[in-house]
Amino acid sequence: MPNEVLRILILGGTEEARLLASRLADDARYYAITSLAGRTASPNEIAGEVRSGGFGGVAGLRDFIAKNHIALIVDATHPYAVQISVNAMRTNVPCLRLERPPWQPEPGDNWSFVANIDAAAQALPKGARALVTVGRQEIAPFLARADIFVVARMIEPSAGETPDHAEIVLARPPFSCSHERALMEDKRIDVLVTKNSGGEANSAKLQAARALGLPVIMIARPGKVAAACVSSVEQMLSSIEAELG
Numbered sequence: 691m692p693n694e695v696l697r698i699l700i701l702g703g704t705e706e707a708r709l710l711a712s713r714l715a716d717d718a719r720y721y722a723i724t725s726l727a728g729r730t731a732s733p734n735e736i737a738g739e740v741r742s743g744g745f746g747g748v749a750g751l752r753d754f755i756a757k758n759h760i761a762l763i764v765d766a767t768h769p770y771a772v773q774i775s776v777n778a779m780r781t782n783v784p785c786l787r788l789e790r791p792p793w794q795p796e797p798g799d800n801w802s803f804v805a806n807i808d809a810a811a812q813a814l815p816k817g818a819r820a821l822v823t824v825g826r827q828e829i830a831p832f833l834a835r836a837d838i839f840v841v842a843r844m845i846e847p848s849a850g851e852t853p854d855h856a857e858i859v860l861a862r863p864p865f866s867c868s869h870e871r872a873l874m875e876d877k878r879i880d881v882l883v884t885k886n887s888g889g890e891a892n893s894a895k896l897q898a899a900r901a902l903g904l905p906v907i908m909i910a911r912p913g914k915v916a917a918a919c920v921s922s923v924e925q926m927l928s929s930i931e932a933e934l935g
């Protein structure tokens with residue numbers, strides 16, 4: 691009797707999730723469905739089946755898993771997307787976590803570490819001109835600071851008015867170091883605020899800050915609880931293969 695195909699739900703929204711979907715699509719032993727939160731209007735193309743939008747909490751996720759005969763979840767969501775990962779751990783199928791390593795400071799870096807978005811907004815000194823790259827969903831605490839100037843970079847526009855002491859820059863990574871440096875110089879940035887997303891596509895801003903001697907306010911990862919966590923697509927493919935038994 692032929693072996694059954696292993697049906698996998700990839701919780702996506704990251705480049706790693708996209709790469710994993712592409713690898714699994716080439717392997718007849720697997721059938722993968724990638725799930726996106728649906729926040730991005732035109733996400734990059736993903737191989738295999740793709741669905742979009744919240745499941746409706748843990749109950750909705752369990753229902754989806756049952757209806758689609760999912761045997762394994764790969765949680766490849768962004769390190770700062772906490773709720774979906776908590777929900778994934780509360781289903782009755784095994785859940786593996788794929789999380790890219792965080793960036794580490796290098797010689798010449800001047801990083802301050804803060805625990806969360808609100809602490810980052812508070813850490814900015816009066817009069818600062820900050821490049822803030824936390825995304826549109828979490829920009830509010832920075833825009834609320836009328837005593838600083840915020841250059842808020844995001845992929846898609848945020849809802850609501852942009853105050854006079856802020857400017858929205860719409861752009862999609864990856865960015866080159868020269869692009870990041872030019873942006874910082876052009877906008878007379880004196881501090882960078884970022885989450886510790888890790889990965890290559892988004893790291894040029896850190897190189898540019900280093901080259902310009904600018905301080906960085908680095909927002910710590912929330913620390914997801916995961917049964918088994920690996921940091922690369924190759925490692926995840928090995929972990930998935932082990933699930934075949």
Ligand code: NAP
Pocket residue numbers: 701702703704725726727729742743744745746747748750751766767768770771772773774775777825885
């Ligand atoms: P979150 O706070 O963990 O999730 C909030 C709710 O959004 C979840 O409870 C779930 O709704 C829905 N959701 C999130 N990810 C989903 C997915 N992959 N498929 C289906 N539903 C999903 O997450 P978030 O911070 O809003 O992030 C949303 C997505 O954007 C994630 O997939 C993440 O990988 C990506 N992302 C996040 C960040 C970030 O900094 N947070 C950055 C880049 C990309 P239900 O409870 O209704 O199922």
